[in-house]
Amino acid sequence: MIQAEKLESIGTLAAGVAHEVKNPLQTILAGVDFLCLHAARRRETVPMVLSEMRDAIRRADSIVRELLEFSATNHPDVRDEDLNAIARHSLNLMQYELKKHHITLAQELAADLPMLQLERNKIQQVFINLFLNAVEAMPDGGTLAVRTYARPLAGERLTASSRFGPGETMVIAEIEDTGAGIPPDQITKIFDPFFTTKPTGTGLGLPVSKKIIELHGGAIHIANREQGGVRVAVVFKTSGGKNHEKETNPDH
Template sequence: MLETFHPHIQVTTNISDDLSLVEGDPTQLHQVLVNLCVNARDAMSEGGILNIAAPDSVVEGMHPDRAPGASEEHYCLVEITDTGHGIEPDILPQIFDPFFTQKPTGTGIGLSSAQSIVTTHGGFIDVQTEPGQGSTFRVFLPAHGKAGDEVIDATGAVDYRGNGEKILVVDDGQIVRKALSQMLGECGYDVLLAADGQEAIDLFHEQRDAIAMVLTDIKMPVMDGPELLRQLKSIDPCVRVVATSGVNSPDSKDAAMSAGAAAFIPKPYTTIELLRTLWTGDTPSHHES
């Protein structure tokens, strides 16, 4: 992702050699860091410095208004700092509101989604910014021992691992496709990727007999999820499709289910929620913590 940044943006890192472990969903936490880095990039349209730091941190004396989720004593800290235009004081209280954005294009759900993910992991985000001087987003996540300690899979994901089944993942977000490919691959699935509905149809025609199931986003250009579902069903009425969307509304779910989806899972989801849905075909009734 960082290799796509403007050449006038210098990326630096400062990562501790003795980081604490964090218990969480790697796909979701990757999404948080990507969102923050992209926002930092967009704040430096004329170039600047993006620094990614990960020192260990003990939270002491944090103001409750700035860190309402601070209940643990020891947190792992990740800092994303830019030298961009900063955030105006009158706008700062709104930046985590759903659909709030200052960008000419975009949904504005990036920071809202990041905060939601971090909160469900028991952490919080603190922002330090000054107009004209840049911003630092500090992500605090509860620490669970040190690297090298015994790690136990608390997610239960082992119960829902694949066994080499080929799954066609359809999403117009390159970062999402990459993250899902890595996560599902590590969990025993053979992953086939498509960037839009038409590409998915072409791949399904070519490898219909090998594809065990399809995971598709609902909101996509070229061909949206419901239309993709209808065309897949016309090719193979028995195809198993799980639909997903970042717009968690009854309309999105209803459109997917009426087009023939076996299940619908709203974003953001945890690894165990996705694996269980792929395995059982059951729509999660709520996000699991």
């Protein structure tokens, strides 16, 4: 039964790859055919066709790179990192998008976070993907709220299948938007490879982000907010003694 489910998953993934990569390849092929037939006579259209081919190549490349990320099983190259510093740097890279879409940024980054064992570039990749999703959910403006805090699990488990147990300290990054939220019939599919509601999306951003966080021993949870919009919680476990040297904030 398990083997059959694995084969079914592989088949679904392969079908998704074939569909997603086929479209840009067809665009490239059509462009090549056009250039072969008309390049000499209709030179004014050549730059436009080449631009479309370039975009198609970039899309195919993006799909392949994200698929490789999704299928990766190697452990991240971690070192002690400040989660707040990674969040701030990622937000700095988003300043243009925030201004362009008239989005207000609200930050509440705890000053007492323990250092975490992270691969900086990978976590930055996750943050930027989540920030971009939030921006796209607020095309007419809104508020992007980013907060970090640490707290111990007091008797509860994070989820039934979680690696986080009672007494362990979690470091949490929360990202909230004030958009329309996720439709109920879609929220269970958001981590499925190739599921997307965006016209130009690959449907691999969230699955890749989830994989990166899980390879760091963490978890990612997405839910609609009662006030509207979406809340994303990225949860990390502190990695032992040296990460507990600073006290966590009991108010969170």
